[in-house]
Amino acid sequence: MLTNIEARKETRRGSVLETVQAAFLLGVVIFGTCLFGIYTRPLDFLANVWPANAVMLGLLLRFPKTATPLGWLGATAGFIAADLMTGSPLDKALILTGANLAGIGGAYTVLRMYSREAIQLQTPESVPQLISAIGFGACLAGFVGAVANPVLFGGSAVGGWSFWFVTEFANYVAILPVILTARLFSFPRGVSTKRLAYLGLPVLSLVLSCFASFQIGGPGAVAFPVPALLWAAIVYPRFVTVLLTSVFSFWSLIALSTNLFDRVVGVSEEGALVSMRLGVSLITLAPLMLASAMAKQKDLIAQLSHLARHDPLSSLLNRRSFGEEAQKLARYCAKQCHPYSALMLDIDHFKSINDRFGHATGDQVISIAAAKISACLRSGDIIGRVGGEEFAILLPKCTREQALEVAERIRRAFAQGHVTPDGGIPISVTVSVGLASSDDGSADVETLMEEADKALYRAKHLGRNRSEIHDQEPGWRSA
Helix, strand or coil: CCCHHHHHHHHHHHHHHHHHHHHHHHHHHHHHHHHHHCCCCCCCCCCCCCCCCHHHHHHHHCCCCHHHHHHHHHHHHCCCCHHHHHEEECHHHHHHHHHHHHHHHHCCCHHHHHHHHHHHHCCCCHHHHHHHHHHHHHHHHHHHHHHHHHHHCCHHHHHHHHHHHHHHHHHHHHHHHHHHHHCCCCCCCCCCCCHHHHHHHHHHHHHHHHHHHHHHHHCHHHHCCEEEEEEEHHCCCCHHHHHHHHHHHHHHHHHHHCCCCCCCCCCCCCHHHHHHHHHHHHHHHHHHHHHHHHHHHHHHHHHHHHHHHEECCCCCCCCCCCHHHHHHHHHHHHHCCCCCCEEEEECCCCCHHHHHHHHHHHHHHHHHHHHHHCCCCCCCCCCEECCCCEEEEEEECHHHHHHHHHHHHHHHHHHHEEEEECCCCCCCEEEEEEEEECCCCCCCCHHHHHHHHHHHHHHHHHCCCCCEECCCCCCCCCC
């Protein structure tokens, strides 16, 4: 009893320590991102690029251990410390921090009501839901700005609300999707030059369109990259599209803050600047919506492809797909002069299992058997369910002796134990195995599978629960 109590105390201490560490790290991150925003803002005015709020919101959603009262306290300390360190008086630091926390809290409250898939932009409705959340958060920040603008900067309440709202909204759109969708991805290997060009053209077109924005100018210049972003949403995975969209948003916000869009009429005026920022944000939502829809479509296509290629009961390759994969593997072995072997397996007396326990239990036996067989194989071996209770296996780089070891390992896995379906009744199940091999990989795979099938029927004829080799004398081995 004391040991259990001590273990619970140790677990609680570990949990508290993790919470403290998460809060400290969140505070450090917020402090650093605040300094970035402060040092890139115009003198005595708000930052045009302010990543801190979006970063905090993303971390709260991605890492729940930061979403604690201690985490909020650490972030608050980070906001205030950054303002005080850069010369802001305490009252200004408190007002600005209040606006930041109001916006983050509002957006977080709304986003927490949505599913994990929606938050990670995996559904078509993800972007409208994201807009509703960050729009609500930006609204709350705007209300604080309406009070703060006259006090801190001598402006109007309406101007404060609109500037705070648009700035918050633009920064959320530029940064938050990257944090919510961030994951590792691998570049495809062995791709052709044509495929590389296909993958590179959307990025190249994005760079060229951004360059054209500066060279041509005009009110429509900011929209030049839209076709390239939509193209990227069709070609690339969701996270890559989000990353490119974020780069475009950052580029646009920095260009606006440094007057690089001087050719755009009236951009230096406050009203035009607010309008341009909002326009950039809305432009970036189009590829995000397309990327979310494409992600859902790709997932659906992947599911349909899996269903078309796999047996739904055992999750193994079905007969047609196994045949296709076996042909590919056999051609590779023949090209490399590698031996390969084929196994055919059959669950013994399966009809009696269905008759005694029902077809639902029989289906469970099939599923459990598939898992048992798969556990005895290597990662490069392929297995399929090719009949009611019949399985086919192809073993690359596998001699006859090695294949026999695999066959016996599978047979013993069944003979030395029981299969226990959900009903909890252990059922004694055995399998018969037929084996055929090609020493140099030159044999036709269909012929090899037929030979293994003949060896299987010989094993069943000789009493079941045994392994038989096609070109070996009948009855050479028994269970």
